Amino acid sequence: MAYDRRVDTPPQPLTTGPDPxxxxxxxxxxxxxxxxxHAAARFAERVGQLGxxxxxxxxLRMIATQxxxxxxxxxxxxGVVPSRVVTLIDNLEGKDLVERxxxxxxxxxxxxxxxxxxTRTLGAVSRAAAAHEDALLAALDPEQRTHLSGLLAxxxxxxxxxPGVHPGYRNRD
Amino acid sequence: MAYDRRVDTPPQPLTTGPDPxxxxxxxxxxxxxxxxxHAAARFAERVGQLGxxxxxxxxLRMIATQxxxxxxxxxxxxGVVPSRVVTLIDNLEGKDLVERxxxxxxxxxxxxxxxxxxTRTLGAVSRAAAAHEDALLAALDPEQRTHLSGLLAxxxxxxxxxPGVHPGYRNRD
DNA sequence: TATTGTTATACTCTATAACTATA
DNA sequence: TATAGTTATAGAGTATAACAATA
Numbered sequence: 001m002a003y004d005r006r007v008d009t010p011p012q013p014l015t016t017g018p019d020p021x022x023x024x025x026x027x028x029x030x031x032x033x034x035x036x037x038h039a040a041a042r043f044a045e046r047v048g049q050l051g052x053x054x055x056x057x058x059x060l061r062m063i064a065t066q067x068x069x070x071x072x073x074x075x076x077x078x079g080v081v082p083s084r085v086v087t088l089i090d091n092l093e094g095k096d097l098v099e100r101x102x103x104x105x106x107x108x109x110x111x112x113x114x115x116x117x118x119t120r121t122l123g124a125v126s127r128a129a130a131a132h133e134d135a136l137l138a139a140l141d142p143e144q145r146t147h148l149s150g151l152l153a154x155x156x157x158x159x160x161x162x163p164g165v166h167p168g169y170r171n172r173d
Numbered sequence: 174m175a176y177d178r179r180v181d182t183p184p185q186p187l188t189t190g191p192d193p194x195x196x197x198x199x200x201x202x203x204x205x206x207x208x209x210x211h212a213a214a215r216f217a218e219r220v221g222q223l224g225x226x227x228x229x230x231x232x233l234r235m236i237a238t239q240x241x242x243x244x245x246x247x248x249x250x251x252g253v254v255p256s257r258v259v260t261l262i263d264n265l266e267g268k269d270l271v272e273r274x275x276x277x278x279x280x281x282x283x284x285x286x287x288x289x290x291x292t293r294t295l296g297a298v299s300r301a302a303a304a305h306e307d308a309l310l311a312a313l314d315p316e317q318r319t320h321l322s323g324l325l326a327x328x329x330x331x332x333x334x335x336p337g338v339h340p341g342y343r344n345r346d
Numbered sequence: 347t348a349t350t351g352t353t354a355t356a357c358t359c360t361a362t363a364a365c366t367a368t369a
Numbered sequence: 370t371a372t373a374g375t376t377a378t379a380g381a382g383t384a385t386a387a388c389a390a391t392a
Contacts, residue, residue, distance in 0.1 A: 028318060029212055029306040031325040034334055036209010039202055081384060108350040108391050133202040139331035145201060148324045151317060152204040158312035161207055254361055259375060281368045281373040
């Protein structure tokens with residue numbers, strides 16, 4: 001049994017702070033990191049009920065979008081080492097969500113495809129993601145949500161973040 | 174030498190997507206997780222140049238804000254197990270940033286305090302955080318930054334996120 | 347000889363549990 | 370007997386390196 005913070009968190013007596021410059025940032029960057037981690041954790045809970053880890057979801061989406069790609073290609077896109085893809089795909093194949101097919105053209109390759117159940121599961125993931133989004137943004141009305149998305153998209157573009165690519169694989173981001 | 178994604182990421186041929194419902198979300202929740210992870214990684218780089226891990230920064234800030242607290246109290250606030258605090262404080266004490274003092278009142282306790290160098294380092298962290306914030310939000314003008322902060326603060330409050338508390342310690346969030 | 351995927355190994359991080367000292 | 374902190378151990382996750390099959 002773990003601790004239950006938030007029960008008696010003292011109200012941060014900032015009056016005792018030794019130096020106003022060291023009191024820490026309450027800015028947007030910190031909020032982004034904090035909310036981002038929170039969002040990732042909540043999403044992990046939801047897909048966990050489908051028996052998936054967040055990394056699995058990214059992989060399923062990639063395979064759905066571009067079926068038939070090799071494991072090495074996926075490893076490059078994700079920024080992870082090929083041996084890790086082996087483990088991840090082993091897992092998904094064991095659950096009958098993904099299928100490896102030897103390439104006829106180059107028999108060293110495995111072409112990756114979703115199974116019927118993989119496609120079905122990905123549908124459930126999408127519904128979970130929609131529910132997740134709605135719960136996460138419960139504080140905002142539709143107009144505010146749109147505005148937020150616009151600001152975030154602007155940041156993501158300027159920071160050079162690849163559209164469909166995921167946190168949580170970090171090799172280097 | 175790692176892979177360089179983003180060099181030849183094919184432009185996501187959504188036309189081949191098997192099912193529009195499974196193409197994955199391009200919504201605010203995903204952007205929050207993505208940007209949040211990116212922000213955390215960039216911040217880790219900056220404080221890494223000061224010889225600190227992100228977890229160290231959180232601990233330094235807590236000790237600065239409320240000097241003299243016990244390790245167990247910190248463990249509860251962070252949501253980690255006490256033995257981990259031992260390791261983290263060992264590390265910070267080894268760098269002469271933090272000092273353990275036996276409590277006179279209850280000699281089982283260690284009261285934690287920043288050293289002079291700890292205070293100095295925390296100042297450097299604050300400057301790094303400011304530079305980080307500025308770089309992360311480069312795409313937005315001041316008015317947009319304010320607007321973003323407001324929306325994020327609203328979300329954080331509604332989601333019950335503790336004001337000063339950090340991602341990256343997760344036991345349960 | 348180079349490349350795809352796999353297996354074997356090692357390393358890092360963190361939690362669990364046993365232990366010491368104070369109370 | 371209970372609590373603060375420490376130490377020892379074990380488990381999960383991931384990278385590195387050696388290897389087999391194919392080109």
